[in-house]
Amino acid sequence: MITRLTLVNFKAFRRLGLPLGPLTLLTGLNSSGKSSVLQALALLRQSVDNGAQGLLLNGELVELGSARDVLHDDFGPADDLSDVDDPAVGFLVDAGKPFRFVGFYDPEEPDEDVMRMWVGGGTRPFDAAPFQYLHADRITPAVTYPRSRQVAIDRGFLGVRGEHTINFLRHFGEREVPDGPLRHPGASSPQLRDQTVAWMQELCPGVNLQADAIEGTEFVRLSYGFGGTAGINATRRRRPTNVGFGLTYALPIVVACLTATPGSLILLENPEAHLHPKGQSRMAALICAAAATGAQMVVETHSDHVLNGVRVAVKQGALQPEHAVVHFFRGNGSGTEVISPSIDKDGMLAQWPEGFFDEWENSLDQLLD
Ligand SMILES: Nc1ncnc2c1ncn2[C@@H]1O[C@H](COP(=O)(O)OP(=O)(O)O)[C@@H](O)[C@H]1O
Ligand SMILES: [Mg+2]
Structure with missing residues (x-):
């Protein structure tokens, strides 16, 4: 498990040291650097997947642009990461021992996308x-989804938009969820x-779903059933485009956790x-169950229901308190500060810093005024 991630000269950060737990919530204002933390991890993954030949800025997981885009505007020395003085972005990953990754910026080639x-x-x-890395922008209801053996089956990757989830489910639907916190008793x-x-029934009671290949094509199909018409023998299946948006949007998250x-x-x-508020807190319970199973979950969220869902999971003993790490990102005029x-x-x-999920109280104050 990665216990700490340090970013040097990467995007919004001159330097940021961030402890990570089995579950880490990244919260805070828009454009404060939360996604950059996920992007840093994905960038390293993407570069290593590609043979660690260079820092691969544009690829399957992230498309960050050029060296000029990722180097922090006011970059400084990355001296504790490398003894070379050239401008560089650096990543220090603590995972039992330190792992260092430095991408050198070549002033002659600022538009290069491999550093x-x-x-x-x-x-x-x-x-x-x-x-798995699921972006904020995920699959929406569609008539068909891609059927890639290489991505969904050989690599078990759901796609950054979750676009391979349906094919994954079709192929691995009979695989067992191991006995433990992830297994749904119902x-x-x-x-x-x-x-x-x-x-999914936690989000929408009575819903049922099915994933099928469309023979003779490179596509798969998802269909939903409801209540009495659900199940294998259902006569009335509905295509995702005729079903609420939120269900399809949440499906990759559910499968990634399970x-x-x-x-x-x-x-x-x-x-x-x-998702509706109760659905959001049930998602938090599922994410906590994945963390309790031993996966490392790093989650960017704006939802107080997700935060509270995690707090409840801790109180109920589903996750140890020190296993849930919360970071609140906020601008302080000259950059981002992180309160944890x-x-x-x-x-x-x-502690409950100003601006940290306090809007409910702010509104209540105005209502009661
Ligand atoms: N090269 C850079 N130098 C300085 N700041 C940058 C650089 N690239 C991006 N940023 C800043 O990073 C912020 C966006 O970070 P992001 O992780 O997308 O935020 P969030 O996910 O919290 O909304 C913006 O404030 C942007 O100005
Ligand atoms: Mg973001």
Whole structure:
């Protein structure tokens, strides 16, 4: 597990040291650097996947532009990461031991999208262990989804928009969710297909889903059933385009969590998107269950229901308090400061900084005024 990530000269950060836990919530104002943390991890993964030949700024996981785009505007020396004085972006990854990655900026080639990279200590945190990264912008209801054997089946990757989730479910639907916190007690079996349905029913009671190949094409189809018409024998299946948006949007998050294994690294942006408040807190419970299973979850969220869902999971003993790490990003005029309120065993936060999920109270004050 990665216990600390330090970014040097990367995008919004001159320097940022961030402790990470089994579950890390990144919260805070817009454009304060939350996604940059996920992007840094994905960038390293993408570069290592590509043979660690260089820092690969544009690829399957992230498209960050050129060296000029990622180098912090007011960059300074990365001297504790490399003894070379050239301008550079640097990443220090603590995972049992330090792993260093430095991407050198070549002033002659500012528009290059591969930066010369130096790696110190190896690449282990980004080697083959299961990895998912779901962007804020995910699949929407569609008539068909791609069917790629290489991505969904050989690599088990859901796609950054979750676009391979349907094919993944079709192929691995009978795989069992191991006994433990992820297994939904109300599901009709431990199989991934039924477990996914059970968790989706937390969002929409009575819903059922099915993933099928469309023979003779490179596409798969998702269909939903509701209440009495649900199940294999359902006569009335509905195509996703005729079903609420939020269900399809949440499906990749549910599958990413249910397939989490010890050693997985799972990066999620806005798992709450398009879900009703109770659905958001149930998503938090599922994310906590994935973390309790031994996966490392790093989650960007704007949802107080996700935050509170995590607090409740801690209070109920589903996740140890020190395993839930919360960071609040906010601008302080000259950059971003990060405040990290700890959660105690009762789910209470040690501090409540101004601007940190306090809008409910602000509005209430005005209403009662
Ligand atoms: N090269 C750079 N130098 C300085 N700041 C940058 C650079 N690239 C991006 N930023 C800043 O990073 C912020 C965007 O970060 P991002 O991680 O997308 O935020 P969030 O996810 O919190 O909305 C913006 O404030 C932008 O100005
Ligand atoms: Mg963001």
